[in-house]
Amino acid sequence: xxxxxxxxxxxKLARLKLKEEEIExxxxxxxxxxxxxxxxxxxDVKGVEPLSYVHDIKNVMREDIRASQPQEVIDKLIEVAPDxxxxxxxxxxxxx
Amino acid sequence: MELxxxxxxxxxxxxxxxxxxxxxxxxxxxxxIKKEDSKYFCYLSLTExxxxxxxxxxxxxxxxxxxxxxxxxxxxxxKDNILIKDYKCTSGSKILENYVAPYDAxxxxxxxxxxxxxxxxxxxxxxxxxxSTENSAFGITKNPKDIERVPGGSSGGSAAAVAANLCCASLxxxxxxxxxxxxxxxxxxxFKPTYGSVSRYGLMAFSxxxxxxxxxxxxxxxxxxxxxxxxxxxxxxxSSVNLEEKDEKLNxxxxxxGIPKEYFVEGIDPEVEIVVRTAIKKYExxxxxxxxxxxxxxxxxxxxxxxxxxxxxxxxLARFDGIRYGVRKEGENLLDTYMNxxxxxxxxxxxxxxxxxxxxxxxxxxxxxxxxxxxVRTRIVEDFVKAFDKVDCLxxxxxxxxxxxxxxxxxxxxxxxxxxxxxxxxxxxxxPAVSVPCGEIKGLPVGxxxxxxxxxxxxxxxIANLY
Numbered sequence: 001x002x003x004x005x006x007x008x009x010x011x012k013l014a015r016l017k018l019k020e021e022e023i024e025x026x027x028x029x030x031x032x033x034x035x036x037x038x039x040x041x042x043x044d045v046k047g048v049e050p051l052s053y054v055h056d057i058k059n060v061m062r063e064d065i066r067a068s069q070p071q072e073v074i075d076k077l078i079e080v081a082p083d084x085x086x087x088x089x090x091x092x093x094x095x096x
Numbered sequence: 097m098e099l100x101x102x103x104x105x106x107x108x109x110x111x112x113x114x115x116x117x118x119x120x121x122x123x124x125x126x127x128x129i130k131k132e133d134s135k136y137f138c139y140l141s142l143t144e145x146x147x148x149x150x151x152x153x154x155x156x157x158x159x160x161x162x163x164x165x166x167x168x169x170x171x172x173x174x175k176d177n178i179l180i181k182d183y184k185c186t187s188g189s190k191i192l193e194n195y196v197a198p199y200d201a202x203x204x205x206x207x208x209x210x211x212x213x214x215x216x217x218x219x220x221x222x223x224x225x226x227x228s229t230e231n232s233a234f235g236i237t238k239n240p241k242d243i244e245r246v247p248g249g250s251s252g253g254s255a256a257a258v259a260a261n262l263c264c265a266s267l268x269x270x271x272x273x274x275x276x277x278x279x280x281x282x283x284x285x286x287f288k289p290t291y292g293s294v295s296r297y298g299l300m301a302f303s304x305x306x307x308x309x310x311x312x313x314x315x316x317x318x319x320x321x322x323x324x325x326x327x328x329x330x331x332x333x334x335s336s337v338n339l340e341e342k343d344e345k346l347n348x349x350x351x352x353x354g355i356p357k358e359y360f361v362e363g364i365d366p367e368v369e370i371v372v373r374t375a376i377k378k379y380e381x382x383x384x385x386x387x388x389x390x391x392x393x394x395x396x397x398x399x400x401x402x403x404x405x406x407x408x409x410x411x412x413l414a415r416f417d418g419i420r421y422g423v424r425k426e427g428e429n430l431l432d433t434y435m436n437x438x439x440x441x442x443x444x445x446x447x448x449x450x451x452x453x454x455x456x457x458x459x460x461x462x463x464x465x466x467x468x469x470x471x472v473r474t475r476i477v478e479d480f481v482k483a484f485d486k487v488d489c490l491x492x493x494x495x496x497x498x499x500x501x502x503x504x505x506x507x508x509x510x511x512x513x514x515x516x517x518x519x520x521x522x523x524x525x526x527x528p529a530v531s532v533p534c535g536e537i538k539g540l541p542v543g544x545x546x547x548x549x550x551x552x553x554x555x556x557x558x559i560a561n562l563y
Contacts, residue, residue, distance in 0.1 A: 011451065013454050014450050015414070015417065016447055016450060017435040017439030018439060019439075029448055029509050030451060030455065032510055033510065033513075039399060040403075040469065043471075045468065045472060048474050049474055050467055050471045051471075054477060054524075054525060054526030055291065055337070055526060062331070069199075073199050076199075077198050080196060080420075080421055080422075081419065081421065082421075083419075089419060089420060092429065092433055093430070094430055
Protein backbone atom coordinates (compact mmCIF):
# COMPACT_ATOMS: atom_id res chain seq x y z
CA UNK A 1 0.00 0.00 0.00
CA UNK A 2 1.34 3.39 -0.98
CA UNK A 3 -0.25 5.71 1.54
CA UNK A 4 -0.80 9.45 1.51
CA UNK A 5 2.47 10.21 3.24
CA UNK A 6 4.40 8.10 0.74
CA UNK A 7 2.66 9.85 -2.17
CA UNK A 8 3.74 13.19 -0.75
CA UNK A 9 7.32 11.96 -0.40
CA UNK A 10 7.43 10.75 -4.03
CA UNK A 11 5.79 13.94 -5.33
CA LYS A 12 8.47 16.01 -3.67
CA LEU A 13 11.24 13.83 -5.15
CA ALA A 14 9.59 14.20 -8.57
CA ARG A 15 9.21 17.97 -8.15
CA LEU A 16 5.48 17.67 -8.77
CA LYS A 17 2.88 19.67 -6.95
CA LEU A 18 -0.25 17.57 -6.48
CA LYS A 19 -3.65 18.97 -5.66
CA GLU A 20 -4.86 17.95 -2.21
CA GLU A 21 -7.89 16.17 -3.69
CA GLU A 22 -5.73 14.15 -6.08
CA ILE A 23 -3.52 12.54 -3.46
CA GLU A 24 -6.01 9.83 -2.49
CA UNK A 25 -6.57 8.87 -6.13
CA UNK A 26 -2.85 8.62 -6.78
CA UNK A 27 -2.46 6.49 -3.66
CA UNK A 28 -5.14 4.10 -4.95
CA UNK A 29 -3.79 3.99 -8.54
CA UNK A 30 -0.16 3.50 -7.60
CA UNK A 31 -1.05 0.83 -5.05
CA UNK A 32 -2.99 -1.17 -7.63
CA UNK A 33 -0.17 -0.87 -10.19
CA UNK A 34 2.46 -1.88 -7.65
CA UNK A 35 0.33 -4.87 -6.56
CA UNK A 36 0.21 -5.93 -10.20
CA UNK A 37 3.92 -5.54 -10.88
CA UNK A 38 4.70 -7.53 -7.76
CA UNK A 39 4.24 -10.71 -9.86
CA UNK A 40 7.87 -10.14 -10.83
CA UNK A 41 8.70 -11.58 -7.40
CA UNK A 42 7.87 -15.03 -8.81
CA UNK A 43 10.89 -14.88 -11.09
CA ASP A 44 14.20 -16.17 -9.85
CA VAL A 45 16.85 -13.86 -11.21
CA LYS A 46 19.83 -15.20 -9.33
CA GLY A 47 22.88 -14.81 -11.55
CA VAL A 48 20.95 -12.97 -14.28
CA GLU A 49 22.57 -9.81 -15.58
CA PRO A 50 20.41 -6.67 -15.83
CA LEU A 51 19.82 -5.42 -19.39
CA SER A 52 19.55 -1.72 -20.17
CA TYR A 53 20.16 -1.77 -23.90
CA VAL A 54 19.18 -4.54 -26.24
CA HIS A 55 21.96 -4.40 -28.77
CA ASP A 56 25.66 -4.49 -28.09
CA ILE A 57 26.47 -0.85 -27.69
CA LYS A 58 29.77 0.83 -27.41
CA ASN A 59 30.95 4.37 -26.88
CA VAL A 60 30.52 6.54 -29.93
CA MET A 61 33.64 8.68 -30.20
CA ARG A 62 34.27 11.78 -32.22
CA GLU A 63 37.09 14.25 -32.66
CA ASP A 64 37.44 16.60 -29.71
CA ILE A 65 36.41 19.70 -31.56
CA ARG A 66 33.56 22.04 -30.85
CA ALA A 67 30.54 21.17 -33.00
CA SER A 68 28.57 24.36 -32.64
CA GLN A 69 25.05 24.95 -33.85
CA PRO A 70 24.30 27.80 -36.25
CA GLN A 71 23.50 31.08 -34.50
CA GLU A 72 19.94 30.84 -35.83
CA VAL A 73 19.34 27.61 -33.86
CA ILE A 74 20.94 29.06 -30.72
CA ASP A 75 18.67 32.12 -30.96
CA LYS A 76 15.63 29.90 -31.37
CA LEU A 77 16.60 27.72 -28.42
CA ILE A 78 16.83 30.82 -26.22
CA GLU A 79 13.62 32.17 -27.70
CA VAL A 80 11.52 29.22 -26.41
CA ALA A 81 12.61 29.75 -22.79
CA PRO A 82 9.94 31.42 -20.65
CA ASP A 83 12.34 34.01 -19.23
CA UNK A 84 15.52 35.29 -20.89
CA UNK A 85 17.81 38.27 -21.11
CA UNK A 86 20.67 39.19 -23.50
CA UNK A 87 20.85 35.73 -25.05
CA UNK A 88 20.75 33.90 -21.72
CA UNK A 89 18.07 31.82 -20.05
CA UNK A 90 17.09 33.48 -16.80
CA UNK A 91 16.90 31.31 -13.70
CA UNK A 92 15.57 32.20 -10.29
CA UNK A 93 17.97 32.87 -7.46
CA UNK A 94 19.42 29.61 -6.21
CA UNK A 95 21.46 31.03 -3.33
CA UNK A 96 20.11 33.42 -0.79
CA MET B 97 -10.08 14.86 -57.63
CA GLU B 98 -11.40 12.39 -55.09
CA LEU B 99 -9.15 11.51 -52.19
CA UNK B 100 -9.75 7.88 -51.39
CA UNK B 101 -7.38 5.28 -50.03
CA UNK B 102 -4.19 6.10 -51.92
CA UNK B 103 -0.80 4.42 -51.81
CA UNK B 104 2.51 6.16 -52.36
CA UNK B 105 2.98 4.44 -55.72
CA UNK B 106 -0.48 5.51 -56.93
CA UNK B 107 0.17 9.17 -56.11
CA UNK B 108 3.68 8.93 -57.58
CA UNK B 109 2.27 7.59 -60.87
CA UNK B 110 -0.48 10.23 -61.02
CA UNK B 111 2.04 13.03 -60.43
CA UNK B 112 4.34 11.64 -63.10
CA UNK B 113 1.45 11.28 -65.55
CA UNK B 114 0.40 14.86 -64.75
CA UNK B 115 -3.12 13.72 -63.83
CA UNK B 116 -2.98 16.49 -61.23
CA UNK B 117 -0.35 18.88 -59.97
CA UNK B 118 1.23 18.44 -56.56
CA UNK B 119 -0.17 21.80 -55.50
CA UNK B 120 -3.70 20.69 -56.40
CA UNK B 121 -3.16 17.45 -54.48
CA UNK B 122 -1.99 19.28 -51.37
CA UNK B 123 -4.81 21.85 -51.59
CA UNK B 124 -7.31 19.02 -51.92
CA UNK B 125 -5.97 17.29 -48.79
CA UNK B 126 -5.99 20.58 -46.85
CA UNK B 127 -9.56 21.24 -48.00
CA UNK B 128 -10.64 17.76 -46.93
CA ILE B 129 -8.93 18.13 -43.54
CA LYS B 130 -10.60 21.51 -42.93
CA LYS B 131 -13.97 20.07 -43.90
CA GLU B 132 -13.86 16.66 -42.24
CA ASP B 133 -11.37 16.69 -39.39
CA SER B 134 -13.80 18.31 -36.97
CA LYS B 135 -15.43 14.84 -36.84
CA TYR B 136 -12.23 13.00 -35.90
CA PHE B 137 -9.70 15.51 -34.53
CA CYS B 138 -6.67 13.79 -36.08
CA TYR B 139 -4.71 17.02 -36.47
CA LEU B 140 -3.54 19.41 -33.76
CA SER B 141 -2.15 21.90 -36.27
CA LEU B 142 -1.60 22.22 -40.01
CA THR B 143 1.70 23.08 -41.70
CA GLU B 144 -0.13 24.45 -44.71
CA UNK B 145 2.41 27.09 -45.78
CA UNK B 146 5.27 24.62 -45.69
CA UNK B 147 3.22 22.03 -47.58
CA UNK B 148 2.36 24.44 -50.39
CA UNK B 149 5.94 25.67 -50.62
CA UNK B 150 7.16 22.05 -50.84
CA UNK B 151 4.49 21.22 -53.45
CA UNK B 152 5.55 24.08 -55.70
CA UNK B 153 9.11 22.76 -55.78
CA UNK B 154 7.86 19.33 -56.84
CA UNK B 155 5.67 20.85 -59.57
CA UNK B 156 8.61 22.88 -60.90
CA UNK B 157 10.66 19.72 -61.21
CA UNK B 158 7.87 17.91 -63.00
CA UNK B 159 7.24 20.79 -65.39
CA UNK B 160 10.94 20.83 -66.28
CA UNK B 161 10.65 17.17 -67.15
CA UNK B 162 12.93 16.07 -64.30
CA UNK B 163 12.57 12.65 -62.69
CA UNK B 164 10.92 12.70 -59.27
CA UNK B 165 11.77 10.35 -56.41
CA UNK B 166 9.22 7.91 -55.01
CA UNK B 167 8.41 10.09 -51.98
CA UNK B 168 8.50 13.39 -53.82
CA UNK B 169 5.17 15.17 -53.45
CA UNK B 170 3.68 12.54 -51.12
CA UNK B 171 1.52 14.21 -48.40
CA UNK B 172 2.34 12.94 -44.92
CA UNK B 173 1.11 13.64 -41.39
CA UNK B 174 3.58 13.79 -38.50
CA LYS B 175 2.94 12.87 -34.87
CA ASP B 176 3.19 16.01 -32.76
CA ASN B 177 6.13 14.77 -30.68
CA ILE B 178 8.47 14.98 -33.72
CA LEU B 179 10.01 18.38 -34.46
CA ILE B 180 9.40 20.26 -37.72
CA LYS B 181 11.48 23.43 -37.65
CA ASP B 182 9.51 26.67 -37.12
CA TYR B 183 6.24 24.86 -36.42
CA LYS B 184 4.54 24.19 -33.13
CA CYS B 185 5.29 20.90 -31.40
CA THR B 186 3.16 20.25 -28.33
CA SER B 187 3.46 16.52 -27.61
CA GLY B 188 -0.22 16.79 -26.68
CA SER B 189 0.75 18.69 -23.54
CA LYS B 190 -0.31 22.01 -22.10
CA ILE B 191 3.24 22.50 -20.90
CA LEU B 192 4.33 22.87 -24.56
CA GLU B 193 1.19 24.55 -25.84
CA ASN B 194 3.16 27.36 -27.53
CA TYR B 195 6.48 25.63 -28.10
CA VAL B 196 7.93 26.20 -31.59
CA ALA B 197 10.52 23.67 -32.80
CA PRO B 198 13.98 25.29 -33.24
CA TYR B 199 15.24 22.56 -35.62
CA ASP B 200 14.16 19.55 -37.68
CA ALA B 201 14.19 16.01 -36.32
CA UNK B 202 16.53 13.77 -38.33
CA UNK B 203 13.56 11.85 -39.80
CA UNK B 204 12.04 15.16 -40.93
CA UNK B 205 15.33 16.29 -42.46
CA UNK B 206 15.56 13.02 -44.37
CA UNK B 207 11.95 13.20 -45.54
CA UNK B 208 12.42 16.82 -46.64
CA UNK B 209 15.47 15.76 -48.66
CA UNK B 210 13.39 13.05 -50.32
CA UNK B 211 10.77 15.67 -51.28
CA UNK B 212 7.95 14.39 -49.05
CA UNK B 213 5.31 16.91 -47.97
CA UNK B 214 4.03 17.60 -44.47
CA UNK B 215 0.35 18.45 -44.08
CA UNK B 216 0.33 18.84 -40.32
CA UNK B 217 0.92 17.51 -36.84
CA UNK B 218 -1.26 14.76 -35.40
CA UNK B 219 -2.83 14.26 -32.00
CA UNK B 220 -1.38 11.90 -29.41
CA UNK B 221 -1.62 10.94 -25.78
CA UNK B 222 0.36 13.52 -23.83
CA UNK B 223 4.08 12.74 -24.27
CA UNK B 224 2.99 9.48 -26.00
CA UNK B 225 1.74 8.06 -22.70
CA UNK B 226 -1.46 6.19 -23.32
CA UNK B 227 -3.31 3.64 -25.41
CA SER B 228 -6.33 5.63 -26.60
CA THR B 229 -5.33 9.25 -27.36
CA GLU B 230 -7.73 10.24 -24.57
CA ASN B 231 -4.77 11.66 -22.62
CA SER B 232 -4.16 14.51 -25.08
CA ALA B 233 -4.51 17.90 -23.39
CA PHE B 234 -6.24 19.24 -26.50
CA GLY B 235 -9.04 16.77 -27.18
CA ILE B 236 -9.87 13.17 -28.02
CA THR B 237 -9.27 11.71 -31.49
CA LYS B 238 -12.13 9.53 -32.73
CA ASN B 239 -11.79 6.30 -34.65
CA PRO B 240 -12.90 6.86 -38.28
CA LYS B 241 -14.39 3.34 -38.33
CA ASP B 242 -16.72 4.28 -35.45
CA ILE B 243 -16.55 7.75 -33.97
CA GLU B 244 -17.83 6.55 -30.60
CA ARG B 245 -14.63 4.58 -30.22
CA VAL B 246 -10.98 5.39 -29.57
CA PRO B 247 -8.41 5.19 -32.38
CA GLY B 248 -5.91 3.56 -30.01
CA GLY B 249 -2.76 5.29 -28.92
CA SER B 250 -0.55 6.92 -28.45
CA SER B 251 -0.17 7.58 -32.21
CA GLY B 252 -3.98 7.76 -32.52
CA GLY B 253 -4.02 10.91 -34.66
CA SER B 254 -1.47 9.44 -37.11
CA ALA B 255 -3.47 6.19 -37.48
CA ALA B 256 -6.85 7.92 -37.76
CA ALA B 257 -5.50 10.42 -40.35
CA VAL B 258 -4.45 7.52 -42.62
CA ALA B 259 -7.74 5.67 -42.02
CA ALA B 260 -9.83 8.78 -42.80
CA ASN B 261 -7.75 9.52 -45.94
CA LEU B 262 -6.63 12.83 -44.48
CA CYS B 263 -3.04 12.02 -45.55
CA CYS B 264 -1.34 9.34 -47.62
CA ALA B 265 0.83 8.04 -44.78
CA SER B 266 2.15 9.24 -41.44
CA LEU B 267 4.86 8.96 -38.83
CA UNK B 268 4.26 7.78 -35.29
CA UNK B 269 6.43 6.69 -32.39
CA UNK B 270 6.25 3.35 -30.60
CA UNK B 271 7.46 2.82 -27.02
CA UNK B 272 5.20 -0.08 -26.00
CA UNK B 273 2.83 -0.46 -28.95
CA UNK B 274 2.02 3.14 -29.82
CA UNK B 275 2.22 2.61 -33.60
CA UNK B 276 0.97 -0.97 -33.87
CA UNK B 277 -2.07 -0.79 -31.57
CA UNK B 278 -3.64 2.33 -33.18
CA UNK B 279 -2.86 0.88 -36.64
CA UNK B 280 -4.72 -2.24 -35.57
CA UNK B 281 -7.69 -0.28 -34.13
CA UNK B 282 -8.03 1.91 -37.25
CA UNK B 283 -7.40 -0.79 -39.85
CA UNK B 284 -4.16 0.56 -41.35
CA UNK B 285 -0.59 -0.76 -41.59
CA UNK B 286 1.88 0.27 -38.89
CA PHE B 287 5.54 -0.53 -38.36
CA LYS B 288 7.85 -0.36 -35.36
CA PRO B 289 11.41 -0.80 -36.66
CA THR B 290 14.30 -2.51 -34.86
CA TYR B 291 15.60 -0.45 -31.94
CA GLY B 292 18.37 1.79 -33.22
CA SER B 293 17.49 1.60 -36.91
CA VAL B 294 15.81 5.03 -37.01
CA SER B 295 17.36 8.11 -35.36
CA ARG B 296 15.33 9.63 -32.52
CA TYR B 297 17.04 13.04 -32.73
CA GLY B 298 14.16 15.51 -32.58
CA LEU B 299 11.68 13.03 -31.12
CA MET B 300 10.60 14.07 -27.64
CA ALA B 301 12.04 11.34 -25.43
CA PHE B 302 9.62 9.24 -23.39
CA SER B 303 11.59 6.06 -22.65
CA UNK B 304 14.95 6.13 -24.35
CA UNK B 305 15.73 2.40 -24.20
CA UNK B 306 12.40 1.63 -25.93
CA UNK B 307 11.34 4.55 -28.19
CA UNK B 308 11.37 4.10 -31.97
CA UNK B 309 9.92 6.21 -34.78
CA UNK B 310 8.05 4.37 -37.52
CA UNK B 311 5.51 4.79 -40.35
CA UNK B 312 1.76 4.16 -40.69
CA UNK B 313 0.28 3.72 -44.16
CA UNK B 314 -2.18 2.03 -46.49
CA UNK B 315 0.15 -0.80 -47.50
CA UNK B 316 3.20 -2.73 -46.35
CA UNK B 317 5.04 -1.50 -49.43
CA UNK B 318 4.46 2.11 -48.33
CA UNK B 319 5.84 1.29 -44.89
CA UNK B 320 8.98 0.00 -46.54
CA UNK B 321 9.42 3.07 -48.76
CA UNK B 322 9.22 5.39 -45.74
CA UNK B 323 11.36 3.14 -43.55
CA UNK B 324 14.14 3.02 -46.15
CA UNK B 325 14.13 6.82 -46.26
CA UNK B 326 14.19 7.52 -42.53
CA UNK B 327 16.49 4.72 -41.30
CA UNK B 328 20.26 4.67 -40.92
CA UNK B 329 22.99 5.88 -38.61
CA UNK B 330 22.90 9.46 -37.36
CA UNK B 331 25.66 10.98 -35.27
CA UNK B 332 23.05 12.99 -33.38
CA UNK B 333 21.57 9.78 -31.91
CA UNK B 334 24.36 7.56 -30.65
CA SER B 335 22.01 4.58 -30.26
CA SER B 336 21.42 4.60 -34.03
CA VAL B 337 23.10 2.04 -36.26
CA ASN B 338 23.59 1.36 -39.92
CA LEU B 339 21.45 -1.33 -41.44
CA GLU B 340 23.16 -3.95 -43.46
CA GLU B 341 20.09 -5.95 -44.35
CA LYS B 342 19.81 -6.67 -48.04
CA ASP B 343 16.34 -6.66 -49.50
CA GLU B 344 16.21 -10.32 -50.38
CA LYS B 345 13.40 -11.85 -52.35
CA LEU B 346 11.13 -13.70 -50.00
CA ASN B 347 10.38 -17.34 -50.54
CA UNK B 348 7.16 -18.16 -48.76
CA UNK B 349 7.55 -21.90 -49.40
CA UNK B 350 9.13 -23.31 -46.29
CA UNK B 351 9.14 -19.98 -44.42
CA UNK B 352 8.93 -20.91 -40.75
CA UNK B 353 6.30 -18.98 -38.81
CA GLY B 354 6.26 -19.35 -35.03
CA ILE B 355 3.03 -19.09 -33.06
CA PRO B 356 3.76 -18.31 -29.38
CA LYS B 357 1.15 -20.06 -27.26
CA GLU B 358 1.32 -17.38 -24.54
CA TYR B 359 -0.34 -14.89 -26.90
CA PHE B 360 -3.50 -16.95 -27.25
CA VAL B 361 -4.50 -17.37 -23.64
CA GLU B 362 -7.27 -16.10 -21.36
CA GLY B 363 -7.99 -12.43 -21.88
CA ILE B 364 -8.12 -12.45 -25.67
CA ASP B 365 -11.49 -11.79 -27.30
CA PRO B 366 -12.37 -15.20 -28.88
CA GLU B 367 -13.48 -13.49 -32.09
CA VAL B 368 -10.12 -11.69 -32.38
CA GLU B 369 -8.40 -15.04 -31.96
CA ILE B 370 -10.44 -16.54 -34.83
CA VAL B 371 -9.63 -13.65 -37.19
CA VAL B 372 -5.91 -13.80 -36.36
CA ARG B 373 -5.73 -17.59 -36.70
CA THR B 374 -7.52 -17.36 -40.06
CA ALA B 375 -4.93 -14.82 -41.21
CA ILE B 376 -2.09 -17.10 -40.15
CA LYS B 377 -3.79 -19.97 -42.03
CA LYS B 378 -3.54 -17.88 -45.18
CA TYR B 379 0.25 -17.95 -44.88
CA GLU B 380 0.12 -21.71 -44.28
CA UNK B 381 -1.94 -22.09 -47.46
CA UNK B 382 0.72 -20.12 -49.35
CA UNK B 383 3.27 -22.72 -48.30
CA UNK B 384 4.66 -21.46 -44.99
CA UNK B 385 5.33 -23.89 -42.18
CA UNK B 386 3.55 -23.15 -38.90
CA UNK B 387 5.50 -24.01 -35.76
CA UNK B 388 4.29 -23.81 -32.16
CA UNK B 389 6.72 -21.99 -29.91
CA UNK B 390 6.76 -20.82 -26.32
CA UNK B 391 7.86 -17.50 -24.82
CA UNK B 392 7.41 -18.40 -21.14
CA UNK B 393 8.32 -14.97 -19.74
CA UNK B 394 5.62 -13.17 -21.76
CA UNK B 395 3.40 -12.49 -18.76
CA UNK B 396 6.15 -10.45 -17.11
CA UNK B 397 6.61 -8.11 -20.07
CA UNK B 398 3.87 -5.66 -19.13
CA UNK B 399 4.97 -5.16 -15.49
CA UNK B 400 8.60 -4.77 -16.62
CA UNK B 401 7.50 -2.28 -19.25
CA UNK B 402 5.57 -0.18 -16.75
CA UNK B 403 8.54 -0.06 -14.37
CA UNK B 404 11.21 0.71 -16.96
CA UNK B 405 9.23 3.10 -19.17
CA UNK B 406 8.01 5.16 -16.22
CA UNK B 407 11.46 5.22 -14.61
CA UNK B 408 13.03 6.48 -17.83
CA UNK B 409 10.15 8.94 -18.32
CA UNK B 410 10.60 10.36 -14.83
CA UNK B 411 14.15 11.37 -15.73
CA UNK B 412 13.43 12.35 -19.36
CA LEU B 413 10.57 14.63 -18.36
CA ALA B 414 12.56 16.32 -15.59
CA ARG B 415 13.70 18.82 -18.24
CA PHE B 416 10.21 20.37 -18.43
CA ASP B 417 10.85 22.36 -15.29
CA GLY B 418 9.60 25.77 -16.39
CA ILE B 419 13.12 27.07 -17.03
CA ARG B 420 14.07 26.08 -20.56
CA TYR B 421 10.78 25.36 -22.29
CA GLY B 422 7.12 26.07 -22.27
CA VAL B 423 4.96 27.06 -19.38
CA ARG B 424 6.40 28.55 -16.21
CA LYS B 425 4.29 28.88 -13.09
CA GLU B 426 6.11 31.12 -10.68
CA GLY B 427 6.57 30.10 -7.07
CA GLU B 428 8.22 31.70 -4.06
CA ASN B 429 11.56 30.04 -4.74
CA LEU B 430 13.17 27.82 -7.37
CA LEU B 431 11.78 24.57 -5.89
CA ASP B 432 8.25 26.00 -5.84
CA THR B 433 8.65 27.15 -9.44
CA TYR B 434 9.67 23.63 -10.48
CA MET B 435 6.80 22.06 -8.56
CA ASN B 436 4.18 24.49 -9.79
CA UNK B 437 5.30 24.37 -13.42
CA UNK B 438 5.32 20.58 -13.61
CA UNK B 439 2.30 20.13 -11.37
CA UNK B 440 0.11 22.43 -13.48
CA UNK B 441 1.70 21.80 -16.88
CA UNK B 442 1.49 18.00 -16.97
CA UNK B 443 -1.79 16.11 -17.27
CA UNK B 444 -2.89 13.40 -14.88
CA UNK B 445 -1.53 10.31 -16.68
CA UNK B 446 1.88 11.93 -17.17
CA UNK B 447 2.04 12.85 -13.50
CA UNK B 448 0.91 9.33 -12.53
CA UNK B 449 3.72 7.80 -14.60
CA UNK B 450 6.34 10.23 -13.31
CA UNK B 451 5.24 9.27 -9.79
CA UNK B 452 5.48 5.53 -10.50
CA UNK B 453 8.89 5.94 -12.14
CA UNK B 454 10.21 8.11 -9.32
CA UNK B 455 8.96 5.51 -6.84
CA UNK B 456 10.74 2.60 -8.57
CA UNK B 457 13.97 4.57 -8.75
CA UNK B 458 13.82 5.88 -5.20
CA UNK B 459 16.12 4.73 -2.47
CA UNK B 460 14.86 1.52 -0.88
CA UNK B 461 12.83 0.43 -3.92
CA UNK B 462 15.44 0.57 -6.69
CA UNK B 463 16.58 -3.06 -6.30
CA UNK B 464 13.08 -4.45 -5.85
CA UNK B 465 11.61 -2.71 -8.88
CA UNK B 466 13.96 -1.05 -11.36
CA UNK B 467 16.87 -3.44 -11.11
CA UNK B 468 14.65 -6.49 -10.88
CA UNK B 469 12.83 -5.39 -14.03
CA UNK B 470 16.13 -5.02 -15.90
CA UNK B 471 17.03 -8.58 -14.95
CA VAL B 472 13.73 -10.08 -16.03
CA ARG B 473 14.11 -8.07 -19.25
CA THR B 474 17.16 -10.25 -19.97
CA ARG B 475 14.84 -13.29 -19.70
CA ILE B 476 12.40 -11.75 -22.21
CA VAL B 477 15.21 -11.24 -24.72
CA GLU B 478 16.43 -14.83 -24.19
CA ASP B 479 12.90 -16.11 -24.89
CA PHE B 480 12.95 -14.46 -28.30
CA VAL B 481 16.50 -15.58 -29.10
CA LYS B 482 15.51 -19.21 -28.42
CA ALA B 483 12.33 -18.91 -30.50
CA PHE B 484 14.19 -17.37 -33.45
CA ASP B 485 16.56 -20.36 -33.48
CA LYS B 486 13.63 -22.30 -34.88
CA VAL B 487 11.59 -19.77 -36.88
CA ASP B 488 11.90 -16.85 -39.33
CA CYS B 489 9.20 -14.72 -37.76
CA LEU B 490 6.45 -14.83 -35.13
CA UNK B 491 2.77 -14.10 -35.65
CA UNK B 492 0.43 -12.92 -32.90
CA UNK B 493 -2.53 -10.59 -32.42
CA UNK B 494 -1.64 -6.89 -31.97
CA UNK B 495 -4.30 -6.34 -29.33
CA UNK B 496 -6.51 -8.72 -27.34
CA UNK B 497 -9.59 -6.72 -28.37
CA UNK B 498 -10.88 -4.31 -31.02
CA UNK B 499 -11.25 -0.54 -30.49
CA UNK B 500 -13.08 0.20 -27.25
CA UNK B 501 -15.58 2.97 -26.55
CA UNK B 502 -14.36 6.42 -25.59
CA UNK B 503 -14.40 6.70 -21.80
CA UNK B 504 -14.61 2.94 -21.18
CA UNK B 505 -11.17 2.49 -19.66
CA UNK B 506 -10.34 5.98 -18.43
CA UNK B 507 -11.17 5.30 -14.80
CA UNK B 508 -9.48 1.89 -14.66
CA UNK B 509 -5.75 2.46 -15.06
CA UNK B 510 -4.78 -1.22 -15.08
CA UNK B 511 -7.30 -2.26 -17.69
CA UNK B 512 -6.03 0.55 -19.95
CA UNK B 513 -2.45 -0.67 -19.45
CA UNK B 514 -3.54 -4.19 -20.44
CA UNK B 515 -4.24 -2.88 -23.97
CA UNK B 516 -0.49 -3.21 -24.54
CA UNK B 517 -0.19 -6.82 -23.37
CA UNK B 518 0.95 -8.18 -26.79
CA UNK B 519 3.13 -5.28 -27.87
CA UNK B 520 5.45 -4.23 -25.02
CA UNK B 521 7.71 -7.32 -25.04
CA UNK B 522 8.76 -6.45 -28.61
CA UNK B 523 10.06 -3.06 -27.45
CA UNK B 524 11.78 -4.65 -24.45
CA UNK B 525 13.63 -6.96 -26.85
CA UNK B 526 14.22 -4.19 -29.43
CA UNK B 527 12.70 -6.21 -32.29
CA PRO B 528 10.91 -5.03 -35.45
CA ALA B 529 7.16 -5.70 -35.69
CA VAL B 530 4.46 -4.76 -38.15
CA SER B 531 0.70 -4.53 -37.69
CA VAL B 532 -1.26 -5.81 -40.68
CA PRO B 533 -5.03 -5.25 -40.97
CA CYS B 534 -6.35 -8.81 -41.30
CA GLY B 535 -10.11 -8.66 -40.87
CA GLU B 536 -12.98 -7.03 -39.03
CA ILE B 537 -15.42 -7.89 -36.27
CA LYS B 538 -18.71 -5.99 -36.53
CA GLY B 539 -17.00 -3.33 -38.62
CA LEU B 540 -14.03 -2.95 -36.26
CA PRO B 541 -10.57 -3.83 -37.61
CA VAL B 542 -8.28 -6.53 -36.23
CA GLY B 543 -4.49 -6.44 -36.60
CA UNK B 544 -2.06 -9.30 -37.15
CA UNK B 545 1.36 -8.69 -35.58
CA UNK B 546 4.40 -10.03 -37.44
CA UNK B 547 7.56 -9.96 -35.31
CA UNK B 548 11.04 -10.36 -36.80
CA UNK B 549 14.60 -10.86 -35.68
CA UNK B 550 16.54 -7.71 -34.89
CA UNK B 551 17.62 -5.95 -38.11
CA UNK B 552 15.41 -8.10 -40.31
CA UNK B 553 13.03 -5.22 -40.85
CA UNK B 554 12.69 -5.56 -44.61
CA UNK B 555 12.07 -9.28 -44.34
CA UNK B 556 9.00 -8.87 -42.13
CA UNK B 557 7.74 -6.00 -44.30
CA UNK B 558 8.01 -8.34 -47.28
CA ILE B 559 6.13 -11.02 -45.33
CA ALA B 560 3.45 -8.43 -44.46
CA ASN B 561 3.27 -7.47 -48.12
CA LEU B 562 2.15 -10.98 -49.06
CA TYR B 563 -1.04 -10.76 -47.03
